[in-house]
Amino acid sequence: MNKKKCIIIIISIALIGMIGILIFFIADKNQALKEQLENVKSHYSTTVVTTVNAPLYRLEDGTYQVVGTLSQNKQVILQSIDITSEKDCYFQIEGTPYYLYYQDVEPTTMTDLASYPYLAWNENVITHPNIALKKDGEVFLSLEESINYPIMKKTANSYYILFQNNLLEISKDQVKEVQETVNDDQKSASYISVLAYSSTQVTMSTWQKQIDYLKMQNYQTIRLEDYQAWRNREVRLPEKSILLLKSNPSSEEVKYLQEKRYFYQDPASMAEWDFVIRNEKSEPNSSKEIATYQVDDSTSLETLQKMLDGQTIINGNGATQIPVINYHFFYDGATQQCTESICLDIKKFEEQLQYLKENGYKTLTMSEFRDWMYGKIELPKKSVLLTIDDGALGTDTHLPELLEKYEMHATLFLITSWWPKENYQKSNYLEIESHSHDLHLENFCAQNYKGLCLSKEELKQDLQKSIDLLGTNQAFCYPFYAYNNTLIEAVKEVGFDLAFAGGNQKATRRSDKYRVPRYVIYKNTSLEAFIRMIQ
Secondary structure, eight states: OOHHHHHHHHHHHHHHHHHHHHHHHHHHHHHHHHHHHHHHHHHOOSEEEESSSEEEEEEETTEEEEEEEEOTTOEEEBOOOOOOSGGGGEEEBTTSSEEEEGGGEEEOOOOOOOOOOOBOOSEEEEEOSSEEEEETTEEEEEESSOOEEEOOEEOSSEEEEEETTEEEEEEGGGEEEEEEOOOOOSOBOSOBEEEEEOSSSOOHHHHHHHHHHHHHTTOEEOOHHHHHHHHTTSOBOBTTEEEEEESSOOHHHHHHHHHTTOOOOOGGGGTTSOEEEOSSOBOOOSOSOEEEEEEOTTOOHHHHHHHHTTOOOOSSOOOSEEOEEEEOEEEOTTTOOOOSTTEEEHHHHHHHHHHHHHTTOEEOOHHHHHHHHTTSOOOOSSEEEEEEEESOTTTTTHHHHHHHHHTOOEEEEEOTTTSOGGGGTTOTTEEEEESOSSOOOSSSSTTSOGGGTSOHHHHHHHHHHHHHHHTOOSEEEOGGGOOOHHHHHHHHHTTOSEEEOOOSSOEETTSOTTSBOOEEOOTTOOHHHHHHHHO
8 A cells, every 4th residue: 555545544534533523522512402401391381380580681792781670489481482492591571571591490380470450540659760670579570670560559558569470569669650651451440249139048050140231241350359449549449349248158159250261359358348238339539338229039130230320229129309408619718708699618518528428418429319310220219419510619629539538420521611621539439420511601782691681602612612621511500591592593503401590499391401499508507597498
């Protein structure tokens, strides 16, 4: 064998050896990578739980930077991924910019992620950096960076955000600012129907029929704790939210709710509450007392729907006449003076509200009174409509404060050229309707009052301006109680359903809907005189 052939053979053997070694190392590396990927996959699941106080990462410029910590034993939902490379070692938390390292989590079948029915407030909380967010009093996660999240719940000392389905608390001392925004265009509940089912007078067939009806009409049951938070104005709830109450439910009834995927609150937790059967809707306030509808086997689906619509259900005879009370100005006699006869000291006003409260009177919303006048609903015998004219002294301070205190409804007829409606939107118990835009003028012409001097078209222009500013044409109040046929026609043609005057007598369904009478309250009106008006 010549020297050249020998060299070729030696080189060939060396190359074969090197290729073999290379193949060995590649196979070994592939095996290691395969084992690594299997290891990563073993930590991945749709839902995982942290096994340590896990660093939270944010992906920036291709590298993962630590921005916080998710506490141990916290459950989160991961974004769906198909693990195919070593780059998939970081799992993104669904719906967030944050990642977890695979070794810090393990799959779980836990189901402690509660579903909250809350609608976001139209506000965002912006925090300082280095914050701790808590759940049930314990730190859930901590972040080195500030966050900007929609507010889901508000209490005296904290704001709450929704991190996945975890309602996390941020103390107000960690908040930099609260920013107005638009987070949700869903309608929120202005009232909630609380349905109290008799433990002895509801058969299983009635229960199933009514639960099926609620589900078909897209009503969503809520927990007692959600209802309590709504009553305290801490949360917003969807428009079709209802609370079901039933003492000593049977196992069959509970099972049926579960089959229908309806949440049921354990009645044992209701013991501290006072349940009052008023057969009317419940509204937000700070009182513990809950107004409920009584439901039993005699409750038809038609009656049930009226309950869901917030109508007052009358057992027996309802109101055949309703007193409408008319106030003007409110002042604090201890610190203020008012020389006009239509002024009322707030002490007297509070006496009247207290009498109404203690004697079981229902103060009406304008829509309730309107629907009663038109024969659409029935109302209790002890019903009264409180109205206030103009919008002057005390109507933006004393009036809403006392309505809130006694949980009484009233309607303010506002002169829109005098003050903006925003001055009076301090209470859910105070509605605002029209007292014209600029017709509240005396000595305008020979007939004195401006509303009696203008043409119908001029009147309609004024009335339409007040409607545009207030966003309602439900009811109108004649300035100075003065009207003529031209003004009445203008009121009708712009679409008002009712118009109020004076008259010192009760309203009935036979009353002219465009000359509804009212009792005027004066400075010297005694409590005894007030009682005679409403009885």
